[in-house]
Amino acid sequence: MPLKQSILVAYLGLFITVAMSFAADRLPQPPTPSPSPSPTVQALRLQQAAISPAPAAEPAPETINVLHGGEIYTVPLEKYLTGVVAAEMPADFEPEALKAQAVAARTYTLYCAAAAKHGEAQVCTSFACCQAWKSEDSMRQSWGEAYDRCYAKISAAVNDTAGQFLSYEGQPVFSAFHSSSAGRTESCGAIWSALPYLVSVESPEDENNVPGYTSQVELSPLDFRDTLLHACPDADFSGAESEWIGAVNLEDSGRVDSVELGGVLYSGTKLRELFSLRSTAFTLDYTGTSFLFSVTGFGHGVGMSQYGANVMAAEGTDYTAILAHYYPGTILVG
Numbered sequence: 001m002p003l004k005q006s007i008l009v010a011y012l013g014l015f016i017t018v019a020m021s022f023a024a025d026r027l028p029q030p031p032t033p034s035p036s037p038s039p040t041v042q043a044l045r046l047q048q049a050a051i052s053p054a055p056a057a058e059p060a061p062e063t064i065n066v067l068h069g070g071e072i073y074t075v076p077l078e079k080y081l082t083g084v085v086a087a088e089m090p091a092d093f094e095p096e097a098l099k100a101q102a103v104a105a106r107t108y109t110l111y112c113a114a115a116a117k118h119g120e121a122q123v124c125t126s127f128a129c130c131q132a133w134k135s136e137d138s139m140r141q142s143w144g145e146a147y148d149r150c151y152a153k154i155s156a157a158v159n160d161t162a163g164q165f166l167s168y169e170g171q172p173v174f175s176a177f178h179s180s181s182a183g184r185t186e187s188c189g190a191i192w193s194a195l196p197y198l199v200s201v202e203s204p205e206d207e208n209n210v211p212g213y214t215s216q217v218e219l220s221p222l223d224f225r226d227t228l229l230h231a232c233p234d235a236d237f238s239g240a241e242s243e244w245i246g247a248v249n250l251e252d253s254g255r256v257d258s259v260e261l262g263g264v265l266y267s268g269t270k271l272r273e274l275f276s277l278r279s280t281a282f283t284l285d286y287t288g289t290s291f292l293f294s295v296t297g298f299g300h301g302v303g304m305s306q307y308g309a310n311v312m313a314a315e316g317t318d319y320t321a322i323l324a325h326y327y328p329g330t331i332l333v334g
């Protein structure tokens with residue numbers, strides 16, 4: 001395998017282990033892609049679906065085994081989820097957005113449990129592996145004197161949705177979420193395996209309601225070139241700087257799929273990682289003296305946008321409609 005390809009493959013492998021949370025990327029392990037059925041099989045399935053309803057999802061358990069600091073703790077699911085929502089979304093968000101987050105977190109917990117990657121534990125507290133979680137000490141530290149008020153608000157969002165999760169064909173879904181989108185969310189297939197309920201949808205947040213909605217990363221030609229060459233030595237930057245940027249290919253969501261640089265195709269996610277861009281919704285320009293990325297939103301863009309959910313909630317949308325918008329085709333059970 002050429003080095004260029006092996007780097008890209010290594011990069012993809014890395015990205016599959018990282019997912020988006022509010023403050024940082026947190027990427028749950030996506031499902032294994034299943035081959036597309038033939039039209040005949042699809043037609044057969046549609047006929048079957050008309051006759052027999054989708055299998056019912058198992059109810060959420062009351063307790064869950066959580067791996068934390070090398071020990072396994074059996075805790076009430078809803079108490080654990082209060083620590084998750086506290087870690088994933090600011091307590092000052094709208095109550096309906098917090099409820100949507102609680103359902104997404106519960107769903108993701110059950111998704112991890114089904115994946116069974118921690119033996120007797122169903123989920124761990126590492127944001128890089130399963131999902132972020134805050135202990136009571138950590139919540140007290142974050143909220144200070146507002147602890148009682150913030151805790152009550154978040155635990156209300158969890159308890160008001162107790163037992164509820166999103167299911168597709170009887171299984172808890174891969175409920176990816178991210179901080180903010182750039183007009184549209186990203187389809188799962190643009191980054192991981194395509195899923196019917198993780199397609200690109202509109203998202204209403206903008207610079208008026210998201211802090212740091214737009215950001216810029218500017219590099220000297222030397223830094224820009226050296227970083228790209230380090231990632232892919234096959235690139236050729238011997239020509240004029242003004243000629244280094246080639247074709248830019250966009251996803252349907254408007255995010256960058258790939259950019260040709262020095263004759264080599266770099267994926268948008270690769271460039272995001274190389275230059276610490278907040279998302280793949282960016283433009284790249286040569287200013288005459290530097291290379292400038294102008295970036296919109298924060299996160300991988302797949303699934304629910306947390307700021308988008310907050311805007312929808314502020315406009316009067318309830319959590320069930322928020323979830324139906326960002327995870328179309330899923331069923332809220334429980």
Ligand SMILES: [Zn+2]
Pocket residue numbers: 118123124125126129130131
């Ligand atoms: Zn884990």
